[in-house]
Amino acid sequence: MSEKIPIFINDKEYNVEPNQTIMQAADTLGFKIPRLCYHPKLSIEGACRVCIVEVEGQRNFVASCAFPVSPGMKIKTNTHAVRRARRDIVELIVDNHPMDCHTCERDGNCELQRLAAATGIRARHFEGQRKRYDEDLSSVSVIRNPEKCILCGRCVRMCSEKQQVHNLTQAHRGFNTVVMPAYDLPMAESVCTACGQCINVCPTAAFLEKNYTQELFEQLNGTDTVKVVQFAPSVRAAIGEAFNLPPQNMEGQLVAALRKLGFDYVFDTQFSADLTIMEEASEFLERFQNKGKLPMITSCSSAWMKCLEQFYPDLIDNVSTCKSPMSMQGAMTKTYFADKMGIDPKKIYSVATMCCTAKKYEAARPELMFDGMRGVDVVVTTREIAWMIKSAGIDFVNIEPEKADHPLGLSSGAGAIFGATGGVMEAAIRTAYELYTGQTLVDIEVEGVRGLKGIKEGSLKMDGHDIRVAVAHGLGNACKLLDVVRKDPDRYHFIEIMGCPGGCVGGGGQPYAAINTIPLDDEALTQRAKALYDLDRGKTIRRSHDNPDVQKLYKEFLQHPLSPVSHKYLHTHYKAKLPVGIIPKDAKNFEVK
Amino acid sequence: MTELAQDKMTTLREFMAEVSQKQYADSYLIAVLHKAQELFGYLPREVMDEVAETLQIPTAHIWGVATFYHYFNLEPIGRHVISVCMGTACFVKGAQQVLDVLKKELNVEVGKTTGDMLFTLQEARCLGACGIAPLIMIDDKIYGELDAKKTVDIINQYRKAAAEPQKGT
Secondary structure, three states: OOEEEEEEEEEEEEOOOOEEEHHHHHHHOOOOOOOOOOOOOOOOOOOOOEEEEOOOOOOOOEEEEOOOOOOOEEEOOOOOHHHHHHHHHHHHHHHHHOOHHHHHOOOOOOOHHHHHHHHOOOOOOOOOOOOOOOOOOOOOOOOOOOOHOOOHHHHHHHHHOOOOOOOEEEOOOOHHHHEEHHOOOOHHHOOOOOOHHHHHOOOOOEEEEOOOHHHHHHHHHOOEEEEEEEHHHHHHHHHHHHHHHOOOOOOHHHHHHHHHOOOOOEEHHHHHHHHHHHHHHHHHHHHHHOOOOEEOOOOOOOOHHHHHHHHOOHHHHHHHHHHHHHHHHHHHHHHHHHHHOOOHHHOOOOOOOOOOHHHHHHHHOOHHOOOOOOOOOOEHHHHHHHHHHHHHHOOOOOOOOOOOOOOOOOOOHHHHHOOEEEEEHHHHHHHHHHHHHHOOOOOOOOOHHHHOOOEEEEEEEEEEEEEEEEEEEEEHHHHHHHHHHHHHOOOOOEEEEOOOOHHHHHHOOOOOOOOOOOOOHHHHHHHHHHHEEEEEEEEOOOOOOHOOOHHHHHHHHHHOOHHHHHHHHHHOOOOOOOOOOOOOHHHHHOEEE | OOOOHHHHHHHHHHHHHHHHHHOHOOOOOOOOHHHHHHOOOOHHHHHHHHHHHHHOOOOHHHHHHHHHHOOOOOOOOOOEEEEEOOOOHHOOOOHHHHHHHHHHOOOOOOOOOOOOOOEEEEEOOOOOOOHOOEEEEOEEEEEEEOOOOHHHHHHHHHHHHHHOOOOOO
C-alpha cells in the first residue's frame, strides 16, 4: 500500500490513498457526491457532469468521478455555486425527459427521480424541445424506449465491456443522439442476447423487460385452464428486496403468494435443477468415459445460449444437450404431471417466474418444443411477480409460508445453489463423483467454485483421474474463458457458464437497486448467493440423485438418465445463428449446417 | 453485388489489408470508411459488415462512428450532389428562393435523392464565393449569380447530359 496523502474536503483535512478519484476518496470519507453515469463496475464516462465539485486552482468545476486526488488538494462538494450548477445540470436532463413519472414503470425506483429530488428541482426553468422516439417492442425479452434515455451510457458500457456483446452504441450526435443497436435494427433482429443487464444498470426506464403481467392476470381469472407455476432458485433469494427487505430466502412466502394469486399448482424449478444435474452429470460421465467432445459446457443460461449460437458456433458440440431447468420443468409439467393427474396437457397454462429476461426468449424457442407444445407458456421476472403480488393486495412480508406442491416441488440443496455462479458445477460434481466412483463425496461444499471472481478454476480427483473444471459468470468472462478453450481445448473437462454477473442471482429480471445502493453491487449479489447456500446447508438432502421425487420420476416415466424418453423431453440441439459483421475470427470458417 | 461493385470491394479489401498490418489497426476505422465512401458514394450495410469482420470491430461501434459524422452518407446518393449555399451573403441575396426552386423542380427534400438517382440536394454553409451570391455547387463546380430561371436551366443541362449515351464507360 502506498503512503496516504492529505486532501481537504469542505475545509477539513483527511488522509486518503493516492491513485484514486475524488469520488472514490470522498466515498471512503462518508461524502456521497451525487452521480449518474458512474458505475463502479464500468469504465469512467464522465458524461453526465452531475458529480461536479469545486477544486481550488481549477478554472471550472471538475467531474469527481474522473479527477484524481493529489496531495494538498482543496475540494468543496457542497458550495452554493456547485449545488446550483449541479441542480441545473440535472434539470436540463429532466427537461429533455418525458414528464410521466406516475405512469412510468420505474416510478419509485428511478435514479433520475431520486436525483431530481436530492438536487432540489422544484420548478422547470428550461422547457424546450424534447426528443421523441417510438418504443422498440420487437423483442420478447427487452424493450427499448429511447425517449426515456438520458444518455448516461451505462447500458452501452455494460453491453460491451462486461457482456462483450457489443449490441448497443450511441448513434448520431448532439440532440439527436440515440442508444440503439447497429443499423438501428430492432432489438429482436440485433445481436442482443436478452440478458437484461442493460435494464439492471439503466437509471431510468429506457430499457425494460417485456411485461406479461396483464396477460397473466387475465389467465389467472379464467377457469378453463389448469394454472401451473414454477419459480427459479434466485427469485426466492431476491424478491424480498422488492418489498424493502434485505436479500434472504423467501421461498415459503413466495409459494403462499403464488397460491393466493390463483395458481392451482406451485412447483419449484429447483426440482428440475436436480433433474438437470441427473442428466448433465450423466452426460458428462458418458462423454468422459467414451472420449466424447470435451470440455463439456453447461447450457442452463439462456443468454449464454444465444451468445453461443452467435459468437461461438464452433463450440456448439461442446455444449450439453440438456435443456435448462425451466424448460425441463415445463416439459415434465405437460407430460409426467399431466398424465399423473389426468389433465389434458393442452389445458395446462404453464408459467415460469424467473430472475431472467432471456428466459422469455428461451420459452419461445422452437428447439425446445415437444409434441407440438411449448413447455412454458409465459415467463415473468422477479420484478413482474413482485408487482403482481403488490397489485393483488397480498401481504407478502407477513404471509404464512407454505410448501411447494408434489410431484415437481421437492428439491435437494444442490438444486438451490443453481442460482449462484459455480452452483451448477458444484451440484454436478456432487452427483458425478458419486455416480462415477460409487463412493460418497464427504466434503460436498466446493469452495473453489464459489464467490464472485470472474473466472474460477479447480480440479478434483475421481478414481485417479484429474478432472479440471472452470466457471465463468457474465458473458464477458465467458468470452475470455472460451477464447482460452479455443486455443487449448484439452485444458478443461467441464465448464459452467452463466450469462449474468454473479450467476442467476444477478439476473436481468431481479428487483431494482434500492435507494443508496448500486445496481449489481457485489455485496447484494453475495447476500443473494448466501441465501441460497444457506438454503442448501439447511437441507438434509443435498445431492440431486438423492431427491426421492426425482428418483420416482425416473422410475415412473423417464426410466434412467439419457434414456430415449429423457432425450425426447429433456434434451435439445442448438444451431449456429451467425450475426452479420462481428463474427469472431476463430468462428469465421465455421460452416452453418 | 454487381461486377462493378465487386471491383470496388476488391479495392477496399486491399486497403483494409494494408491498414491491418499497421499498429493499432482499428484506429484506421475512419480512414477505411472514407475509402469506402469514396468508392461507393455512401456506406452500404454489406460494406460496413465486411469492415467489421475484417478489422474485428463491433458493428455497433462502426454504426456509431458512421452516424456521428455528417460526412458519411448512409443512403445511396445521386450521380450529382447539389449543395445550396445558405451562408449569410447568399441568404440575403435569395438562397432560400433558389433552394425552393430546386426542391420544386427536383421534387425532393433537403438531404434526399431524386427517384432517378441523378441528384442529391444538400444545404451548405458559406462556400466562400460571396461575391457571386447566391450560388450553388454541383459536385465540385460552382454556379453563381443565380435566379429561378438560371437554376432550372443548369439542372436541365445536367439532365440532358445524363440522357446522352455515355462515352468510354
